[in-house]
Amino acid sequence: MCRRHDLDASGSTINQGREVLPDNVKPTNYALELEPDLEKFTFEGTVAIALDVVKDSTTVAVNDVDIEIQSAKLEYNGQEYTPVNVEHTDDIQTTTWTFKDVIPAGTTATLTIKYTGILNNNMAGFYRSSYKDQDGSTKYMATTQMEPTDARRALPCFDQPDLKATWEVTLVADEKLTCLSNMDVKDTKSLGNGKKSVSFNKSPKMSTYLLAFIVGDFKYVENNDFRVPIRVYATPGNEHQGQFSADLAAKTLKFYEETFGSEYPLPKMDMVAIPDFSAGAMENWGLVTYRVVDLLYDEKTASLDRKQRIAEVVQHELAHQWFGNLVTMDFWEGLWLNEGFATWMSWYSSNVFYPQWKVWESYVTDSYAGALSLDGLRSSHPIEVPVKKVSEINQIFDSISYLKGSSILRMISVYLGEDVFLEGIRRYLKKHAYGNTHTGDLWAALSDASGKDVEKDMATWTKKTGYPVITVKENGNELHLTQNRYLRTADVKPEEDETLWPIFIGLRTKDGVDSKLTFNTRETTIKVPDTDFFKLNADQTGVYRTLYSPERLATLGKESKLLTVQDRAGLLGDAGALATSGYQKTSGLLDLLAGFKDETEYIVWSEIAARIGNIKAAWLFEPKDQNEGLKNFQRDLFSPLAHKVGWEFKSTDDDILQQLKALAFSQAGYSGDEKVVAAAKEMFKKFVEGELDAINPNIRGPVYNIVLQYGENNGEKEWDQVFDAYKNGRTSDERNVALRCLGRSENPANIKKSLEIAINGEVKEQDIYQPIGGLRSHVAGTEALWEWTQQNWDLLVKKLPPGLSMLGSIVVTCTGGFTSDKAIEDINEFFKNKSLTGFDMSLAQSLDGIRAKASWVKRDAEDVKAWLKKNKYYSAEKL
Structure with a gap:
């Protein structure tokens, strides 16, 4: 085939270098x-x-x-x-x-x-x-x-x-x-x-x-509160678990019609639970398909997290009925127009339907954090990534298209104002209904609605890889701001630091938030009315990291009551990322975390847990006394919280309190809190003896993990009992929770069994990643997982063909736990003579992640060791 506008003998052409059909x-x-x-x-x-x-x-x-x-x-x-x-x-x-x-x-x-x-x-x-089937036969x-x-x-x-x-x-x-x-x-x-x-x-x-079509034995539940019938289909005996999703779909379609000013154009909406499904769900017009656990909900056996996940997925797929199905990207480089918007819209509608979940607070530690994590790697890609070959397309269904895409939409919606933003969306959908669009068409509609040059403000964000770190230098009441490319690996080259992003400063002071301050130059200076308190990136709506002086960071930590929940979580997220990449010392991050002992909000605690988890993951292969010291620090933070809020779940608990209890219980238990470990063992004992509801669904996973970690002989016996919970769980969700935990046991025989069931037919191909994921939590599992990958590579390729979507995820799972340059060499050597088609991007990102951890540990190992000793987490009596 020939290049752009050049025809070969058969009349075929490639549009912009893409592998596409002739246009005759x-x-x-x-x-x-x-x-x-x-x-x-x-x-x-x-x-x-x-x-x-x-x-x-x-x-x-x-x-x-x-x-x-x-x-x-x-x-x-x-x-x-x-x-x-x-x-x-x-x-x-x-x-x-x-x-x-x-x-x-x-x-x-x-x-x-x-x-x-x-x-x-x-x-x-x-x-x-x-x-x-219900009689045990395979259908x-x-x-x-x-x-x-x-x-x-x-x-x-x-x-x-x-x-x-x-x-x-x-x-x-x-x-x-x-x-x-x-x-x-x-x-x-x-x-x-x-x-x-x-x-x-x-x-x-x-x-x-x-396009979609399905033939099978199904039963359904129905909701007729919307203009058209809504049905949720499942295999016989499971259909009753579809009522939550059916009822939510009726509310969501009505809400979207009103929000978009556009009627849902099909005569029905069917949603189907599919036992084998590679993704979470697929937005086929009028016939949305789902992984079973992302559609069916049993209130008695499922956690609040599972309910939130189902709500998010259902609302995401229904947003696609307009954004993607009615108006479709011209080619796959515009995938973010589908996925970024559907992600943003699912959070927007969840906030309307479930205000008690405070989803825009959790957005900061979820979608926003996920976007910045991947986009901080050299091997990331632009939101509008040029794709030419079929083998490249599956790899861009990642955090950049979904999470960074939604994050820049959130950023522009705050800058324009939500009402103006949604008016632009309505104009976009009306103008391009049943057609195809480019990103510029969305910017044009938003410009039309706002009177601002949105494309000028936003094109850089979609066409360039990465994001900046904003360095703040104080001079009286003036702040001198400088933007530079951020990389987790801390090795930005001059030619990689040429992009100048339009920055929405979002300055918070005691007077409120100035959301109109922007700059797109390398440096700028702004004034603050009061230097006692200020913070950039109010509510973490701007896609950037902020580097303060150690003194200012300490001040912000002490004045946390002046910050919103999003601000506090974002402050910790920025500090963690900047420690990873060498802008700040890890000891400074640890000091900041220690200063949040009196925090009361779940979202901030979840970010504290994530930051400690990142340090522990990077230090995984360091001496045992350092790892034990980090565990002691984790326990010192979370045990008081766990004992204060408790782990008994009451009907009067609001949703956020339930999540806080589950988080505190898990973190205290993983770090060895004796009372929590004992409570987990007692609940598990009752469960094994037949009391199926002895473990509250919100802590089922943590209980399994704790008994596998702290059971006799590293959970030797408990592995078989958790495996039995997988085989005999009452719902797909119960089975999945058990399957995901099996890798937590460090017992050598259990590690072997976890690896064996991943490929011996015991679990479906869609779930290969689940029993092996927990192995990355310990050294023995990480090493065994990589050895297993090399020995079974041909089988993995056969089970998960490279042209499809799942092999890249498995490669990341099986390599990403390492923390050294030596591991990078070994991984590169293994893949040296193998085809990387379909997962080259995933492999590069995994190696970049390892490289970042290796650099971090080399740079700050002594700093962390000294901090642990200074704060008495390293002492022999605590080990």
């Missing part, structure tokens, strides 16, 4: 009939694609992969034409048919293709998913996951987001099974052989990645 024809409608076989795991399909011929052509090309085309014909002007040549190109996943006669521009044609395929077990395209369903480029695994198609078309889907299946697609049912016909044909009404114009 465009699809307008698909008439698709599919018949899956749930015993042979195959399917037969016929698709008739209506085409507009844009240029005189002798060829038609479509995307397809892992399907067998049986026949193809082209019809136009009342004539039928068969191709004289067919060519399949594996690397770009296309089939091209050549015809003898020129197809004239302006012609309307129909390409009809008969084909067969495999219901794969890779959770991509048209695939099979298995589950245990299967056929379902789909098309995003980003796997519709081509289900049918030959024009698999690009900009090539929208309408869809008419027909499914042929056993009469007893449920058939679902994006639209409502048009008619159902009995075929007289135990099968039926279910045809669905024509869809609006939409991209291929939003």
